[in-house]
Amino acid sequence: MRILLLGGTWFLGRAIAQRALLSGHDVTTFNRGRSAPDLHGIAVVRGDRTDEDDVRRLASHGPWDVVVDTSASEMAPYQVQAAARMLAGVADRYVYLSTVNAYTGWPHEPLDESSPTYYAPPNSGRDFGAEQGTTIHYGMQKAGCENAVRDAFGEYATILRPGVILGPGEYVGRLPWWLRRSERGGAILAPGRPVQSIQPVDVRDVAAFALDAPLGDFNVAAPQGRATMGDFLTACLEATGGRGRLVWAPDGLLKKFGVREWTEMPLWRTAHGAWAVDSRRAVGAGLSCRPLEQTVADTWAWLVSGQEPVKHPRWDDHGIDSEKEQKILAVLG
Template identity: 40%
Template sequence: MKLLVLGGTEFVGRAVADDALARGWDVTVLHRGHHPPPAGVTALHGDRTAPDGLAALAGGEWDVVVDTWRSAPSAVRDSARLLAGRAGHYAYVSSRSVYAFPTPAGGAEGAALVEGSPDAGPVEYPQAKRGGELAAEAAFGGRALLVRAGLILGPGENVGRLPWWLDRIARGGRVLAPGPPGLTVQYIDARDLAAWTLDASVRGLGGAYNLVGRPGETTMGDLLETCAKVTGSGADLRWSDPRRIVDAGIEPWTDLPVWVPPGELHDTMHRGDVTKAFAAGLRIRPLAETVADTWEWLRRRRAQGLEEGGPIREDLSRCGLDPDTEARFLRGE
């Protein structure tokens, strides 16, 4: 099999390239040159925001294309149009953010969507991902696979959510743990996303699939207690009432990554229906494996003298709660 990854050097794109290489596939990546590509790939350079950014793809044919683009939908449009006659399948890694807010608990692929345009320039994330979906479908029709991922975790995470929790819990002491501990968390390991996407592409699956773990299988308690076990820090998790946290001005999702309190936002982000993807072969590895492998990745970076918390994408600010704010909250101030 011949695979083209548009990206392929960081997190999800890297996981796709690594999985394909392990299968013995012939892998090409198109990237901007900001990060080294995996060993064993054919590396092409191009900036999809530049007028000649796709020049390196003027020739060549591929069985599968995987595209992780998150910005202007017009870049997906241009790539998909260029490759439509030279690629068998186009998998676009989209997001469950394309669903109109609020999405009721149990929302499946048929839930209401945000508006989007394949011709749009830079727009907000939900509209960008929806526009990318429309661009992929316009060029590839039923050969377009729309991978609507939820929260993505795992080694190589360049957003900083699980890395922040691991670093914070590893420091030990009293840790603000946002409750309730039984609150559902839906996530997917980037490696499981990669494996399913390639399997589904080989099978010729098209259309939209919600790609995340089953609701109720993992909780905030599971996540933070696993972080404590993996790091061996002996941290004291202080579970706190959601209302008190919000009233203190501490922001869900950004100050306390992964966590959102019960309500519409939680239903939208952590209680989606994934029946279709599991029926199509989705498998989720144990939480302990995702957490342990992410911690090992972070430790390797430290041994190499690289920054704490792992690399953070240049288009995002760092997440996580300020230590002084956490200390004041735990003191009851």
């Protein structure tokens, strides 16, 4: 299979490139060459997807069986639409990596693929929905990008909506922060309830599904009820040597101290639908999720190997300050 990968040099894009090469596919990547080197064995086309001349030059390297788009996170819908339209003549189908944020109900309601998404026109700009606030604006922009892909490829579009993606190469810093905190040991502030179900998915499993997914829309998350926050943090302790002790803090206490959900305590979210994403359709279509413990162990092995993720400002948003953690632990005794 001939694959055009928009992006392809870091985290999910790199994992897709690696998986494609291992599967014997012919892979072309298109990126600016600024974040990380491309993998050996890949045909590389340099350029900016927001530049019409660059995309036209890219199209001359086709045709491809599929376009896999992992690089549109900062793109406005009209920019995704323009590039997708130019590639529609040289590619059979398009796989777009979106997010569960495109749903109007996330994170407050349980979700499946029939749940309503935000609306934004496929040709809308970056400011569309900005007056709604950061979270809704982001969801509207992603939904608009989905519409942009459908505008260009119609029924030959695959829309993947992952939740939290973890694994080796993670640039956001969620799992790496918990691993480093576990490595330090001592009393470790653990958020909420250990029995809280969580659904992070391994980057390598998302990559495999992105290459094999059929047409249509799919939520990409680990099955509900398979792993808990307690499982996750215990796996972090085991991977790093088990020197720490988890001290669980109720949601109310964390809120009293102003702990920010999702960032100061990575993966901690109290909204009812945060970890209620139905992924049975994707599982039925071939999504296979490895145990969370394996993701944790492999990420620790990657961290201690000396490899570094692509630098990203979101990394510094994650993790609670040690002094603040100790104040909360003191209350818990």
